[in-house]
Amino acid sequence: MTTPAVADRSGADEHPEEGIGAAVLGPPPQAPVLAPAGTSRERPRRRTGRIALRTAVVATLVLLTVVFIYPLVWLLSASFKPRSDVFDNRLIPKTFTVENYLTVWQEAPIALWLGNTLVVTALAAVTVTLTSALVAWGFAFYRFRGRGPLFTLVLATMMLPGAVTLIPTFLIWNQLGLVGTNVPLWAGNLFGSAFYIFLLRQFFLGLPRDPFEAAMLDGASSWTMFWRIALPLCKPAIVLTFLFEAQASWTDLMRPLIYLQDSDTFTIPRGLKALVDQFGTGGESQWEVVVTAGVLTTVPMILLFFLGQRYFVDGVATTGSKG
């Protein structure tokens, strides 16, 4: 049997001007128009085998989940312990107390910070998803001279450590008079971000050609092809981009640290750092506060992700035929 996968190498050589971009990512597997994974008529013996396999798989996954989740559960349980018990390694607190949360709530305008963070995160995630999709589409659908080198440039922007562009970037925002506002925290996303451009281009390259050719025959505009055909077909990738950026923006400490000054404008990570530092004066490291602060930072994102994954439809298979 010849697997089409390994046989065809010639495609790569036919378009040398593709250069880096196409070679890198090549198209990921295409959208199957056919039956979604997992359904087929199988003999009963095979099915028992499959059930056994699935049980084994699920069991392994459960075990791995325990390993992955344990530290988070540890954090959560530690936040309900009084200071003396924080390190006792018990999952169920010996002394259960909500006092840490009360302390944090009283000492700091958590609700305000939550609101600030929500605004910044929403703006950051929405803008980056939209613009990265636009840019990625430009790289995926169209061929033009210089596409490869330009895409290389996009990739290259990820390769310079942020530490040395920190101050020049700050100077730009300062020049625009926007230091002290939350604009620098998200406005950079108005121009797309290399990581998501890379990722979305990847998914776009895997889309089937047919719907687009049909649309072109129907005289659809470029915008329509992007907005009405490509995007809906790539919903999982879009949702994924949104969630990834939401997580990154939510937990970002460095940008609020240098751009925000007034504690009313703080986001959660920045506010919690101030809180923790407060308890640090005099040198007493109140771990229970640190841990509670950690939980407060992560729980909203966890909730969001659980909500978001309901909309996260796997694969393109179930989005209907595009014949």
Place this chain on the structure above:
Amino acid sequence: MAYPTRVGTAALAFSLVLAGCAQGTGSSGEAPEFSPDAPLEGELSIMGFGTGDEIGQVRYDRAVAALGDVDVSLSEGALDIQAFLSAVASGNPPDLVYASRDLIGSFASRGAVVPLDQCVEAEGIDVDAFDQAAVDQVTFAGSLYGVPEFNTVQVVMANAVLLSAAGVTVDDVDGSDRAAATAANDALTRQDGGRLSVIGVDPKLPEFLPLWSHALGTDLISADGRTAQLDDPAVLEALEWAIDLYDAQGGFSGVKSYRDSADAFGAGNQLATGALGAMPMEHWYVNVLNESSPDAPLTFSTVKDAEGEPIAYAGGSAWAVPTDAENPAAACAFARLMTETDAWTEAAQARADARAESGTLFTGLLTGNTEADQLIRDELVPADAPAPWSEAIEATYEANEHTFSLPANPADNAFKTAWQDAVNRVLNGQQEPAEALAQAQTEAQAALDDAWATWDER
């Protein structure tokens, strides 16, 4: 290709304009005005301070109130160097910055903060009231660059039961007699099934190397801050002695792991549970012990040098005024208000009251202002505190009277990194002490020479 080219060109032009304007602005070179009669108004931005506890909050509120017409804004949280440098680079530094004293030398030598001699005069800040070692740390090239706040000293803290069981006293472990300390360490330390179960004497490397070397008569850097003295035999001796203490306990790695695994800030702290014999530690830990394990069998003393005199390596924070601050006069006034004697006594009163309410002991406060320290001790610290806490208080204040510090130098961080790295290499078994210190000496001296050369040229 019409639109994209035009957009491209426009963006390029815009960015070039931005680039032209967005150069970092170095110091404007003008000395700030500190005049006693200048009205205090406008805005005051502060970076690097946290009002977490009553000591900070009380003084802060008092200072803000006293500066009535001035609009004070504080960016809460410890000083973040990225935030500070970004602000400086953009020409918009905060008016007042609160930093660890050992950073002042670097900032001062590069012109990031201004000399405060004029400010001291204008505001009538009583510099003599401050601890000399603290003042030395913020004095660079003859000028004062910071107003000291807080003093941290070391106190030897030990478990009395373990000591007596091993037949040693706290005098054996305070560093005055190194041989005795080594012997005590051997007697105190215990292994249990190959794992450390009792730490004997923990000399707290790398951070306390300056302490041990001073005990042997030499400091890590010369008094004028220009010459590193890391390869001095006394330093080597101090390092080797401390390393031997760790080796006798199975190596630093084991000690550190064991130390890290315990809850230092709770009832499970190693002194209370009998897992640690003795160690020098910053004095504020006394409060932690008092709160979390008030009944533990503890004993305290000061660290002593080879002649039996108490010593303490002082550290703390300071207020400094960045160059190009917009409101240096208000900044100076604020610094005075935060560090004057009355501010401290008020704050200490608040803490003493809070302690009384919660039934814990007020063990004193080291403010960096010796006048305030004395007042607080006389009026607020209970003279009849139960032992061992009275011992602890005694030791703390005695240590505070025998402080030393390393002079400010323009390569603070590089210098510190050089010797700390050397100690770490030895602790990790990667290098022998003599080699490590020799390497550190070369690195440190190079950094110092470089930095001093830049200063001398100015």
Place this chain on the structure above:
Amino acid sequence: MTAPSTLRTLGGTSRRRRPASTTRERRERRTALWFISPWIVGFLVFTAWPIIYSLYLSFTDYDVINDPQMVGLENYQRVLDDPKIALSLRNTLVYTALQVPAYVLVALTLALLLNEAGRSAGFFRTAFFLPKMTPPVAAGVLLLLLFNGQYGIVNEVLGWFGIDGPAWTTDPAWIKPGLVLLSLWSVGSSVIILLAALRDVPTELYDAARVDGAGYWRRTVSVTIPMISGALFFVVVINTIGAFQIFTEAYTAYFGAGSSSYSNDAALFYVIYLFQQGFEFLEMGYASAMAWLLFLIIMAVTAVQLVVSKRLVHYQGER
């Protein structure tokens, strides 16, 4: 077996060999650039200048407080002479060499497992992604606690299997492996990407392979891996770039402020040293030179990966 004609993707062999006409080509380019323009604008205004400025800074002596002073190639000369550069580069290279294969393998394994898990995959996928929500400071602290050589839980669990766990946080030989293990904790995002790619593999390929008698491994190697090779490659490239720039967790765990000034040479990674030089020693010019050296290295490594990929990455085309 011939691929059905529906297996034609946007990334596949182009619908025409070369642009048919210059007008069409120009129109296509213009439309493409319209789409890409947001990035171009952003790049020119916000990215290009800082990058160029950092290159300029690499030829200066800049302490951030005072204006940069030109010093020509001095910083680069110093980079060649500085033993810590060699040390930190070595540390970083070793870490990357350890981390990327481990990470990709684990991500792939988990994705393959999830692919077989049916409907419950959603829950597990979320579970694997959750650790990314942890703030880096907490992660660094957790590292020190859980990997504590004497009393940490990792060694305790190893002890159940009769393995005497090493001192992960103090033994120079085990610090990098410890950090690699920590990085595996945040494998969730790559798992999600690979899983999405796996789900897109057309089942008839598997069916055909099964009909031909191929077992699970053969199917995986011959069908699955090539079909997701694009996504795999993405994960490899992204993680290599990321591994070269390792900073936050290692800095928090081994160099962060704290009463202990203990640090470890084995954890001195390139970007950590860069950060020290720039922000702690106020040698921003030197740090910029360091950054550009790293940039070149990453570029070179990525270029090699690309060359390798041309031979290995599946490039689905029409017949």
